[in-house]
Amino acid sequence: MVKDIMTANEDVRANDREIAALREHFPACFAADGSFDIARFKEYLADKVNVTNEGYELRFLGKNYARLLASVDTTTVIVPDEEHNTKPENANSENIYISGDNLDGLKHLLKSYARKVKCIYIDPPYNTGSDGFVYNDSFHFTAEELEEKLSIDESQAARILDLTKRGSASHSAWLMFMYPRLLLARDLLTDDGVIFISIDDNEQANLKLLCDDVFGEENCMGCICRSTGQTTGQDSGGLGSSFDYAFVYGRTPNLDIAGLPLTAHDMKRFENEDDNGKYAYDQLRKTGSNDHREDRPNMYYAIQDPDGNDVYPTSSTGYDSCWRVEKKTYEQLVADDYILWKKTTRNGNKVWWPYVKYYLEGRSKRPSPLWTDLDGNKKATREVRALFDDEKVFDYAKPLEFLKKIIQIAPNMQEGDIVLDFFSGSATTAHAVMMGEKKYRYIMVQLPAVLDETVTSQKVAKNFLKGIGRSPTLDEIGMERIIRAAKKIKEEHPDTSADLGFRHFTLKEPSAKTLDKLETFAPEDGLMIQNTVLDDFGVPTVLATWLVRDGYGFAAPVETVDFAGYTGYHMDKHLYLIAPELSDEAIGAIVERYETDGAFNPENVVLFGYSFLWTEMESLKANLARLKAMEKNLHIHFDIRY
Ligand SMILES: C[S@@+](CC[C@H](N)C(=O)[O-])C[C@H]1O[C@@H](n2cnc3c(N)ncnc32)[C@H](O)[C@@H]1O
Structure with missing residues (x-):
C-alpha cells in the first residue's frame, strides 16, 4: 500500500523519469553496470537530428526539484465516495471527479490512463498577484x-x-509549480492528444518556454487569443489587457486541429448548385504570396477555354503568374467537372477565365486563433450564478462557449474519448462535455481548498454550501455545479442519453497515526493481527487505490466474489484479498473457483499484507501452486502489498 511506495520513493532521483525513458528506448546504450554509452547514443542521432551546442533553455530556481517531484510517487490513497457513487445516476457513470491536489491526481491517473487521454484543458492560476497563487507543497x-x-x-x-x-508567488515558484504537472500531463496524452493551457500576460512568456521544454517546440500547434470581454490593467499607464491566451500543444507533430462547422455567413458563398450539390468557387490562378511564374514554374502552362483558345495564368496587372495546381491535377479537375469557366472583363476585354469549384458537403472551417466572437468572462460568471440561485460563488470561471469550442477543435475526437481538466474550478469543462452532441467522458481534478471567508465569493460559496449541507471546500462547488447543470440538461432535453452522472473520489494522505503504524509494522507482527491498519483505510479505499494502480481505472467493473463467507474482489487478471480471516474453507473455495470456472483466471493474487497471518498466506500459496499442474497451467504471482 503506502509503505511500499514510501520505501521506493527513498531512492528516487530528479532524472529518474528521463533515465527510465532512455532505458526503455535505447537499451543498447546501457552497459551491465548501468553506465551509459553516450557515443553509442550519438550514433542513433547521426544524420537524422541536427545536434546543436547552443545551450538555449529555460532556467529557473527549483527546476530540478520540480523534476524530482514528478518522479516521486504519490503516497495518497483513493477514497471512493460510496454514498455518491452508488446513486443510480452515478453507479454506471464513466465520468470521474477527483478531489485532491492535481500532482497526486496526475500520478494516480498515470497508472491507469497513460496515453489514453485525448484532450486536456487546464486553466491554472495565472499568478496575477491577486488570484491567490502561492507555492506550497507537502514534501x-x-x-x-x-x-x-x-x-x-x-x-x-x-x-x-x-x-x-x-x-x-515569484515566476520561479509558479514555474516550479507548473513544471511537474505538465511533465506528467504529457504522459497521459494519446499520440493524437492535445493540451490547451489558458494563461494571461503575467506568465504567458514563461509558459511558452516551459511548454516548449516539456512538449517540444515542434509540437506547438499555436496560441489562441481569446477576448475576455473586458479591459483591465490600464491604471498602471500601459495598454492593459482585453485578452487571455491558450497555448495548444500536441503529443506528436503534424496533428490536425479539427474544423468547425460553417456559419450562416460562410454558407452564403455556397449559393451555386449542380448535380453534385452546392458549391462555391475560387480563381484557378494562384493569388496571394508566391504567385509569380518563377515561384512555381511547373504551374505555368496553357489551358484551353471553351472556345479552344489558349489561356495563361496572367495576373490582372499583367505579370506572369501560375495556376493553383500542376497540369496533371488540372486535367483531373476537368475530368471531374470541377472547372468552371466564366466570362469576365480583363484589361477591358470580355474573356473566359477559369475557376475551381468546391462543394459544401463535408466541408468545415479551420479555426482562426483569434477568438473575439465568444462570450466573455462576465457571461461565464452569470452562467455559474444562474445555477447557484443567482449567488456569485466562484470568481474565475471560463465561458461555456469557450470550452465547447476547445473540445470541438481537438483533433480526431471520437465518442468515448476522455477530456481531462486538472484545474477544474467550477467544472466548466465537465459542463461543456455534458452539453456536447458527441459523448465524451470527463475527468476533473480539483483541490478541496478550504473556502476563505476573506474572499467575498468564497464566503458566499461557504454559506451556500452550508445551506445545502455540503462541506465548505472548493471541490464541493465544482461537484454541485455538475449536479445542477446535469439537472438542467435533463429538464431541457428529457430524452438525452448523455452520461450526466460522475463518480467521486478523494485523495487522502494517511494520517500521522496511520503512518506510524505502517512504519512500525513488521510482517512477523501479522502473527498476532492486532494491527488496525485496515480499519484506518477501509476496504473500499484499498480496493480503489489498487484498481487504479493496476491499470483498471476509476470506473472498473470489479466483481465481488464470495469464497465460503470470505469476500474477495476479482478484476480481469487480478484477485484482491484485503479483509482478514482467510479460513481454510475460503482458500478451498478460491481453488475451486479456479478449477471450475473457465473464465476465472486471475494470474495475480494481491494481498493486503497487514491482514493476514503468515500461515494463511503460505496455505493459500501452497494450494494455488497445485493449479500449475492442472489444465489451466496458471503461474500465479503473489503480490503482498504493504
Ligand atoms: C482559474 S481556476 C479554474 C477555473 C475553471 N476553468 C472554471 O471555468 O471554473 C483554477 C483552479 O485550480 C485550482 N487549483 C489550484 N491549484 C491546484 C492543485 N494543486 N490541484 C488541483 N486544483 C488546483 C484552484 O483551486 C482553482 O479552482
Missing part, C-alpha cells in the same frame, strides 16, 4: 536529501527549500 525533504537527489550544493539546496517554504 518534507531535508537540505541533505536535496543535495544528494539533485546533485547540488548546500547553498542551492537551502535556496530551493526556502522557495518551497515561504509561500512565494
Whole structure:
C-alpha cells in the first residue's frame, strides 16, 4: 500500500523519469553496470537530428526539484465516495471527479490512463498577484536529501527549500509549480492528444518556454487569443489587457486541429448548385504570396477555354503568374467537372477565365486563433450564478462557449474519448462535455481548498454550501455545479442519453497515526493481527487505490466474489484479498473457483499484507501452486502489498 511506495520513493532521483525513458528506448546504450554509452547514443542521432551546442533553455530556481517531484510517487490513497457513487445516476457513470491536489491526481491517473487521454484543458492560476497563487507543497525533504537527489550544493539546496517554504508567488515558484504537472500531463496524452493551457500576460512568456521544454517546440500547434470581454490593467499607464491566451500543444507533430462547422455567413458563398450539390468557387490562378511564374514554374502552362483558345495564368496587372495546381491535377479537375469557366472583363476585354469549384458537403472551417466572437468572462460568471440561485460563488470561471469550442477543435475526437481538466474550478469543462452532441467522458481534478471567508465569493460559496449541507471546500462547488447543470440538461432535453452522472473520489494522505503504524509494522507482527491498519483505510479505499494502480481505472467493473463467507474482489487478471480471516474453507473455495470456472483466471493474487497471518498466506500459496499442474497451467504471482 503506502509503505511500499514510501520505501521506493527513498531512492528516487530528479532524472529518474528521463533515465527510465532512455532505458526503455535505447537499451543498447546501457552497459551491465548501468553506465551509459553516450557515443553509442550519438550514433542513433547521426544524420537524422541536427545536434546543436547552443545551450538555449529555460532556467529557473527549483527546476530540478520540480523534476524530482514528478518522479516521486504519490503516497495518497483513493477514497471512493460510496454514498455518491452508488446513486443510480452515478453507479454506471464513466465520468470521474477527483478531489485532491492535481500532482497526486496526475500520478494516480498515470497508472491507469497513460496515453489514453485525448484532450486536456487546464486553466491554472495565472499568478496575477491577486488570484491567490502561492507555492506550497507537502514534501518534507531535508537540505541533505536535496543535495544528494539533485546533485547540488548546500547553498542551492537551502535556496530551493526556502522557495518551497515561504509561500512565494515569484515566476520561479509558479514555474516550479507548473513544471511537474505538465511533465506528467504529457504522459497521459494519446499520440493524437492535445493540451490547451489558458494563461494571461503575467506568465504567458514563461509558459511558452516551459511548454516548449516539456512538449517540444515542434509540437506547438499555436496560441489562441481569446477576448475576455473586458479591459483591465490600464491604471498602471500601459495598454492593459482585453485578452487571455491558450497555448495548444500536441503529443506528436503534424496533428490536425479539427474544423468547425460553417456559419450562416460562410454558407452564403455556397449559393451555386449542380448535380453534385452546392458549391462555391475560387480563381484557378494562384493569388496571394508566391504567385509569380518563377515561384512555381511547373504551374505555368496553357489551358484551353471553351472556345479552344489558349489561356495563361496572367495576373490582372499583367505579370506572369501560375495556376493553383500542376497540369496533371488540372486535367483531373476537368475530368471531374470541377472547372468552371466564366466570362469576365480583363484589361477591358470580355474573356473566359477559369475557376475551381468546391462543394459544401463535408466541408468545415479551420479555426482562426483569434477568438473575439465568444462570450466573455462576465457571461461565464452569470452562467455559474444562474445555477447557484443567482449567488456569485466562484470568481474565475471560463465561458461555456469557450470550452465547447476547445473540445470541438481537438483533433480526431471520437465518442468515448476522455477530456481531462486538472484545474477544474467550477467544472466548466465537465459542463461543456455534458452539453456536447458527441459523448465524451470527463475527468476533473480539483483541490478541496478550504473556502476563505476573506474572499467575498468564497464566503458566499461557504454559506451556500452550508445551506445545502455540503462541506465548505472548493471541490464541493465544482461537484454541485455538475449536479445542477446535469439537472438542467435533463429538464431541457428529457430524452438525452448523455452520461450526466460522475463518480467521486478523494485523495487522502494517511494520517500521522496511520503512518506510524505502517512504519512500525513488521510482517512477523501479522502473527498476532492486532494491527488496525485496515480499519484506518477501509476496504473500499484499498480496493480503489489498487484498481487504479493496476491499470483498471476509476470506473472498473470489479466483481465481488464470495469464497465460503470470505469476500474477495476479482478484476480481469487480478484477485484482491484485503479483509482478514482467510479460513481454510475460503482458500478451498478460491481453488475451486479456479478449477471450475473457465473464465476465472486471475494470474495475480494481491494481498493486503497487514491482514493476514503468515500461515494463511503460505496455505493459500501452497494450494494455488497445485493449479500449475492442472489444465489451466496458471503461474500465479503473489503480490503482498504493504
Ligand atoms: C482559474 S481556476 C479554474 C477555473 C475553471 N476553468 C472554471 O471555468 O471554473 C483554477 C483552479 O485550480 C485550482 N487549483 C489550484 N491549484 C491546484 C492543485 N494543486 N490541484 C488541483 N486544483 C488546483 C484552484 O483551486 C482553482 O479552482
